[in-house]
Amino acid sequence: MARLRGNLQGHEGEFDIGVVTGASDGDIGIPNGTVLMEFADAAIGDDEDRLNMARANVVTEIGEKACVDAAGVIATFNAIDRVADSTGIPLEDWKEESTEDFREELGIEKFRELHLE
Amino acid sequence: MEQKYYANAPLPVRDDLAECHARALKRLSSAGTWYTGAERLMIAAESRNAKKCLYCAEQKEALSPNALKGEHDSSNELSKPTIEVIHRIVTDTSRLTPSWLEKIYEQGVTDAEYVEIIGVVTTTISLDTFARTIGIEDLTLPLPVEGEPSRIRPASATNNMSWVPTVDVSKATPEELGLYDQVNKNNVRRALSLVTAEAAGFFNLVDHQYLDGAQIHNVEYEANARAISRAQIELLSSRVSALNQCYY
Numbered sequence: 268m269a270r271l272r273g274n275l276q277g278h279e280g281e282f283d284i285g286v287v288t289g290a291s292d293g294d295i296g297i298p299n300g301t302v303l304m305e306f307a308d309a310a311i312g313d314d315e316d317r318l319n320m321a322r323a324n325v326v327t328e329i330g331e332k333a334c335v336d337a338a339g340v341i342a343t344f345n346a347i348d349r350v351a352d353s354t355g356i357p358l359e360d361w362k363e364e365s366t367e368d369f370r371e372e373l374g375i376e377k378f379r380e381l382h383l384e
Numbered sequence: 385m386e387q388k389y390y391a392n393a394p395l396p397v398r399d400d401l402a403e404c405h406a407r408a409l410k411r412l413s414s415a416g417t418w419y420t421g422a423e424r425l426m427i428a429a430e431s432r433n434a435k436k437c438l439y440c441a442e443q444k445e446a447l448s449p450n451a452l453k454g455e456h457d458s459s460n461e462l463s464k465p466t467i468e469v470i471h472r473i474v475t476d477t478s479r480l481t482p483s484w485l486e487k488i489y490e491q492g493v494t495d496a497e498y499v500e501i502i503g504v505v506t507t508t509i510s511l512d513t514f515a516r517t518i519g520i521e522d523l524t525l526p527l528p529v530e531g532e533p534s535r536i537r538p539a540s541a542t543n544n545m546s547w548v549p550t551v552d553v554s555k556a557t558p559e560e561l562g563l564y565d566q567v568n569k570n571n572v573r574r575a576l577s578l579v580t581a582e583a584a585g586f587f588n589l590v591d592h593q594y595l596d597g598a599q600i601h602n603v604e605y606e607a608n609a610r611a612i613s614r615a616q617i618e619l620l621s622s623r624v625s626a627l628n629q630c631y632y
Binding site: 268270271273274275276277278284287288289295297298299300303304306307308310311318319322326329330331332333334335336337338339340341342343344345346347348349350351352353354355356357358359375376378379381382 | 395396397398401472473474477478479480481482485499502505506507509510511513514516517518519545546547548569570571572574575576586589590592593594600601603604610611612613614615616617618619620621622623624625626627628629630631632
């Protein structure tokens with residue numbers, strides 16, 4: 268999320284990153300953002316028809332190569348999240364500081380509480 | 385001759401991605417640091433079984449995963465604590481705690497074995513997620529490669545950061561490090577470093593599927609070989625992490 272915000276700060280336009288965690292509704296403002304988010308949701312979920320539809324929409328709107336590259340990112344984070352969660356690694360100080368203003372607001376802070384006894 | 389993967393896939397998979405997945409499958413089937421190739425393949429296969437485990441499904445729905453007593457659905461020779469580790473990483477990793485891990489250690493799984501299991505399970509999850517997401521069946525796990533585990537434990541590994549010991553590359557020997565490096569200062573790059581071969585292998589996958597580790601902190605970096613923009617890449621990564629309830 269820190270890198271997403273960092274990247275968007277270099278772009279013109281209005282972006283609502285609260286959409287990523289469900290803290291707000293609507294369009295994030297990134298080209299093809301809605302279709303890509305639905306692709307991620309379908310890939311992490313277990314509804315095959317939904318995934319087939321989401322994949323077809325990505326192919327139609329952005330192309331086959333984009334669909335494969337998106338699948339690579341989804342596959343990475345479905346795994347690396349588990350590396351972080353199963354080893355209990357802490358956030359880096361710089362990341363803690365740079366995301367402090369939105370972690371609570373976007374509901375990310377509650378994810379850390381899941382690891383408490 | 386190395387097998388070429390995705391030749392018949394419905395979507396065009398980049399060559400570097402297919403090659404990196406071939407390396408990942410070879411790594412899964414070869415002796416690691418603490419497990420043989422056959423044992424690693426059993427761990428990988430169990431990662432796939434876990435998705436169908438009824439006890440895991442009940443645990444996932446429970447307010448607390450410790451509220452239930454039961455047995456995981458499994459039919460292989462792995463020990464019970466090993467199966468518990470695999471299933472929890474696959475199905476409920478966001479609710480793991482240090483005390484759960486202590487109980488795993490008390491049942492005989494060492495910290496280094498635990499880290500190697502994480503590497504094998506998450507590699508399998510990554511390969512399987514990719515396959516399903518592009519619309520194909522899981523890749524067939526290869527046959528095991530003969531060989532003995534290296535049993536290299538970096539002497540400089542310390543409990544200085546997370547639930548498991550990690551390595552500072554400046555204090556480790558070349559033999560301990562192998563192909564592992566800390567190409568950037570992200571803590572997650574260090575997370576598996578108690579088993580350096582596993583860390584190196586897993587992050588090779590990350591470099592090809594996501595972004596080259598050396599470029600990650602440059603938020604304006606656009607990978608020329610990718611057909612989606614950096615903003616789209618980070619949108620996907622953030623969305624998946626939110627769905628997985630990952631605090632990191």
